[in-house]
Amino acid sequence: MNFRLLALSALLGLSSAASLAAPVTTVDFSDFSANTLRKAVKSVTEEGFTVSNDCANIKSGRKPLETCLMSDASGRGNKRNVFAYNVFNASTTTLAREDGHSFNFESIDLDEYLNLPSSVFSDYSIDFSFSYADGSHAKKTVQLDRRTGFQTFQLNERNLLNASWISSKSVYFDNLKTSNVPEPASLALTLLALGGLAYSRRNSKRA
Numbered sequence: 001m002n003f004r005l006l007a008l009s010a011l012l013g014l015s016s017a018a019s020l021a022a023p024v025t026t027v028d029f030s031d032f033s034a035n036t037l038r039k040a041v042k043s044v045t046e047e048g049f050t051v052s053n054d055c056a057n058i059k060s061g062r063k064p065l066e067t068c069l070m071s072d073a074s075g076r077g078n079k080r081n082v083f084a085y086n087v088f089n090a091s092t093t094t095l096a097r098e099d100g101h102s103f104n105f106e107s108i109d110l111d112e113y114l115n116l117p118s119s120v121f122s123d124y125s126i127d128f129s130f131s132y133a134d135g136s137h138a139k140k141t142v143q144l145d146r147r148t149g150f151q152t153f154q155l156n157e158r159n160l161l162n163a164s165w166i167s168s169k170s171v172y173f174d175n176l177k178t179s180n181v182p183e184p185a186s187l188a189l190t191l192l193a194l195g196g197l198a199y200s201r202r203n204s205k206r207a
Helices: 003-020 184-206
Strands: 024-027 043-046 049-053 069-074 081-086 092-097 103-112 125-132 137-143 151-166 171-180
Touching (some): 137 151
Antiparallel strands (some): 092 151, 103 151
16 A cells, blocks of 8 residues: 555645635625715725625716715624615626636625515515626526515525626615635646545555
8 A cells, every 4th residue: 555645645635625615705894984884985895805886877967976885784882783785776786806806606695775565665676697707697586575684695606707786776785705716726636636545545455
């Protein structure tokens, strides 16, 4: 039995598994300070991700509006929770990595800005659009439950360049959970480790 090769394969396997176990990163808008609550901003950058809003392409005079994301908070002390929402109806909010690399979009928390019985004031359908690293696109619609309080929607979208969502009314959003896409080097390391383990097992059986 080739113990050196077996040990090396095991080490490669552990290191590659560690590199592939992409931790989940949460954009929870906690970087908003008390001074910026309820003040419109152009975009928010947190945990290496940028969240922006297109202001529904509305213009002020001849210039397009740029500051259309706002934040609010609930609770106090350790239970204080900060979340964001779009100022204008029918505006598009977009999530992308600051460095332009691809990512996985695991889940998002959503709540209607106004939970009222009349559809005139509320829209419980949120339309998502996804742009993938391979150039393809997809859409998905989720339905809110018409109750006050955030709902978590599992998206499980992989290898995205950006994701966006839109509703005809304002909507609260929070806890945007993402993870990194493994780099090609990590995948190659995994294949090498698996190959080394298979080779070691074959030699050990022959011995």
